[in-house]
Amino acid sequence: MARWRTGCRAGGFVLALRAIALSAAVSCASAMARASQDAPSTIESDLHRFVVQRDGTVEEYDDTTLRANTPTGVDAIAQHYVWFDKDTEKLTIVTAESIDPGGVRHPVGPEAIRDVQEPRASGAPTFEDGVLRTIIFPGVEPGWRIHVVFHKVRGKPIEPGAFSYFVAPTREPVESQQLVFDLPSDMPLHADARGYVGEPPVTDGARTRYAFDYRHGPYAATEPGAVGYAQNGDRLMVTTDADFAAFAERYRAGAADASAADPAIAALAHALTDAQPDPVSKARAIYDWMRTNIRYVALFVGETAARPHRVIDVLRNRYGDCKDHVALFGALLAAAGIRSEPALLGLGPVYTLPSVPGYGASAINHVIVWMPELQTFADTTAGGIAFGYLPPGVMDRPALLVDEARMVRTPAVEPRERASRVQIDNDASGAARYAYRVEDSGWTAELERNVFRRATHERVQQIAYERLHNAGLRGSATIVADDVAATSGPFAVSMTGALEHVIWPDGMTGMPAISSLSGGIATQVEQWLAAGVRTQPFVCIGGGFDEAGQIALPSGMRAVFVPNDLELSAGGLHYRSHYVFDPATHIVQITRRLQARFGKQVCSPDEFAAMRPALERVERDALAQVIVAPRLDESSRSR
Incomplete structure (x- = not known):
């Protein structure tokens, strides 16, 4: 009480x-x-x-x-x-x-x-x-x-x-x-x-x-x-529930459904998994079918009757809320010989639960699946997340396992890597051609793949121009993405095109020392620094960022300034950058590497205060410029 x-x-x-x-x-x-x-x-x-x-x-x-x-x-x-x-x-x-x-x-x-x-x-x-x-x-x-x-x-x-x-x-x-x-x-x-x-x-x-x-x-x-x-x-x-065990028992009793043993469920499970070699592959096949074939109706559990619809009806209708997804996914897993149970939790930006059980917008409002033999959580309502990963909205928070009637915690971190390469070739007029490639791996890879999977041709072109614009560039873009039919593994996107007015051949120009378009180190650090002073806990999802840039200057231009190298560490952050200009080839090389390993999803105001000076230095470095100017040859001196 x-x-x-x-x-x-x-x-x-x-x-x-x-x-x-x-x-x-x-x-x-x-x-x-x-x-x-x-x-x-x-x-x-x-x-x-x-x-x-x-x-x-x-x-x-x-x-x-x-x-x-x-x-x-x-x-x-x-x-x-x-x-x-x-x-x-x-x-x-x-x-x-x-x-x-x-x-x-x-x-x-x-x-x-x-x-x-x-x-x-x-x-x-x-x-x-x-x-x-x-x-x-x-x-x-x-x-x-x-x-x-x-x-x-x-x-x-x-x-x-x-x-x-x-x-x-x-x-x-x-x-x-x-x-x-x-x-x-x-x-x-x-x-x-x-x-x-x-x-x-x-x-x-x-x-x-x-x-x-x-x-x-x-x-x-x-x-x-x-x-x-x-x-x-x-x-x-x-x-009125005295504890979480009583709450779990109530949900378990209400979710009992004889239609989970319907022959149609077993037939679908076997069709999806018979060719798969092991339980992980079987579970992945069912998961991928669920997230692409059962539409998610985004109503929180507990807003209406806290019992899922009949599994056979969910299969027939091809849509359902989170508890319906769990019921059908669990029935298909069982038919394939894989044990699972519902896990009740709070979805969203609140990473705790009240000390007494109940449904609510910032209490228990969502349910996902736990597969104990595979030691894996899965949320089939998250269409853009690959099997084996969870969306951030259900990470690092308490979850009530319904069958075991005990509290556990969802994973605090999961792999995330991003590698980008940018090449810009400037000509004597000040225009340029560019080539860009970015590859995501870990939990963000399928998220990015799903963006392109669901985008129209027109929307894909808009994405390309948005990414140019967010990097402070203007020009044309041809964009090519990896196979969107895949459902796991890294995902890469490439862009090529022309840029306007990158340098001015008749004077000094500050040119961005680009190693990525939007979504890279600069974008990530700007998000963390969106509040200059923090008094509230904030979301700090880490990852690894590996970036490289190459800027080729025309023979009539030289680099009069390139940024200094930087290396620093603070809390879970480690950052290193390196810059070099080769006057023989007129090429500026840029490399940047950021590792953010916080071991959790939520950081405190004190942790932000401790890392803020480092973040500001990283932001300044990631947004640095290369200053270029016309070469001072003999003819220009005589004039």
């Missing part, structure tokens, strides 16, 4: 309200109100009350008032959405009105309330139960409020006999928010609360009431590349 405590959070300070004088409480509230005026919109009041029955059905009562402080805030609140499952829930809008600064209420007419399809369903019929009830408020301007009261009844539980709820701030200032959970007394509520202040539970007869209060002034901006707010910020997870 959570420690039930009270407090007011404003601007990062926690004040124990019930232990100090009333005047201090008023001062806290006044300061928050003043500060919240600077934000685009403010949550003035927000009450959520959940009445949970023993079978897991729920009635929800919501009463919310939002205030627009700026024109941006008007855009944020003047159209309000309430999500519901039309097959299992009944939603009633009790009140919908805008309120002007004089207190006059302007009701929303029925013509301004409509239902729209949840866009993530992507047209898949079995997922069309998710609906957004849209309320369009009249006349909203800065200083106006919107007021919404609704009643939602869930007649079919997400999980029979259980209840869980996750909430994290939406990052608008909150003047007053309360969440109330009313449950049977023999269904104790377990909570992990951070920033949400729990009141002592109150039992009245056969039911117990749990309440959490929340207040917060303006939030600090999210720094570029930072982890999700819920990693270290405020959030609340409540659940």
